[in-house]
Amino acid sequence: MTVPTTPITITITVRYFASIREAVGVGQERLQTRAATLGALRDELIARGEPWAGSLARERAVRMALNQVMGQEATPLADGAEAAFFPPVTGG
Numbered sequence: 001m002t003v004p005t006t007p008i009t010i011t012i013t014v015r016y017f018a019s020i021r022e023a024v025g026v027g028q029e030r031l032q033t034r035a036a037t038l039g040a041l042r043d044e045l046i047a048r049g050e051p052w053a054g055s056l057a058r059e060r061a062v063r064m065a066l067n068q069v070m071g072q073e074a075t076p077l078a079d080g081a082e083a084a085f086f087p088p089v090t091g092g
Contacts, residue, residue, distance in 0.1 A: 009034055010079040014041070016055075017086035020062070023055035038064045039073030041083055061088050 015028040035041040042064065045052045056062055064071045065084040077083065 010077060010081075012041075012077060012080070013082045014045070015082060015084040017084065019087050020055045020085050023051045025051070033077070035077055037073060037077060038066060038071045038075045038083060041077060042073075042085070045085075056085060062086070063088055 009032050011030060011032050013028055013030050016024050016026065021027050033041060033044055035044050042056055042062070046056050046058070047053075063086050064073075064075070065086075066075050066077070067082055068084075071083075
């Protein structure tokens with residue numbers, strides 16, 4: 001018999017950069033989450049509603065990093081980690 005488990009809550013730091021920081025009004029925050037991956041964290045933040053929903057929307061190009069290393073949707077989170085969200089960098 002398999003016993004269902006409750007997802008573990010972890011505490012992470014989330015940093016926002018450039019236009020995302022401007023939209024949400026903060027550069028960083030510490031939060032408790034049950035998200036297991038960067039993609040799940042993004043969905044959790046979108047579920048907060050505006051301004052997160054608009055700035056992190058799935059149809060928008062958003063880059064993600066974990067502990068200052070570029071990450072993907074499936075990148076796993078860990079307690080004490082730093083996640084970052086930022087728009088693609090362009091320049092000339």
